[in-house]
Amino acid sequence: MGRSIMYQYQALLVVPLFAAAVFLIFNSTTRPKFEPNPLMETEIFGVKIHKNPPQSKLDQLGVTTWKTYEGQPSKFPWFFDATETMYILEGKVKVTVDGHEGSFEIGGGDLVVFPKGMKITWDIIEPVKKHYHLEKENND
Incomplete structure (x- = not known):
């Protein structure tokens, strides 16, 4: 038992x-x-950020034909006279948008769109190199 x-x-x-x-x-x-969608675009304070877009997207936009900018660590105010799309090749930038609490960082591999009329503080943390394109206004 x-x-x-x-x-x-x-x-x-x-x-x-x-x-x-x-x-x-x-x-x-x-x-x-x-798993986060690596193709997902996010928006912070009106700034669109696309992390690591596929090469096909960069080719479609013609990123390699855009002007380039390089900057060393520094901090300065900036105003966007036109919508600016940039692709950051390397570096890291802390962005503070006027009228908003807090900040966010962008860096190498980010495709970023800042709208016309936006005022920011651009704080380069690590030397930055980017391609950028300014949207032309249609004056018809």
């Missing part, structure tokens, strides 16, 4: 453990894991 009780206790332990194992295996193989 002692053996029979021991088997009952083992069954009480084995069945829940087996069910838990099946549940974990099923959920880990059939449920998609959340």
Whole structure:
């Protein structure tokens, strides 16, 4: 009789453990894991940021034909007379947008669009090199 009780206790332990194992295996193989979309564009304070866009997007925009800018660590105010799209090749910049609390960083591999009329403080943390394009106004 002692053996029979021991088997009952083992069954009480084995069945829940087996069910838990099946549940974990099923959920880990059939449920998609959340991974941020690397193609996703975000917007912070009206500034659009596209992290590591595909080369096809950069080719479509003609980024390599745009003007270039290089800057050493420094901090200065800036006003955008026109919408500016930039692709940062290297470096890191802390951006503070007038009228907003806080700041954000952009850096190598970021495609960024600043709207016309925006006032910011540009704080170059690491030497920056970028391609940039200014949107021309249509004066028809």
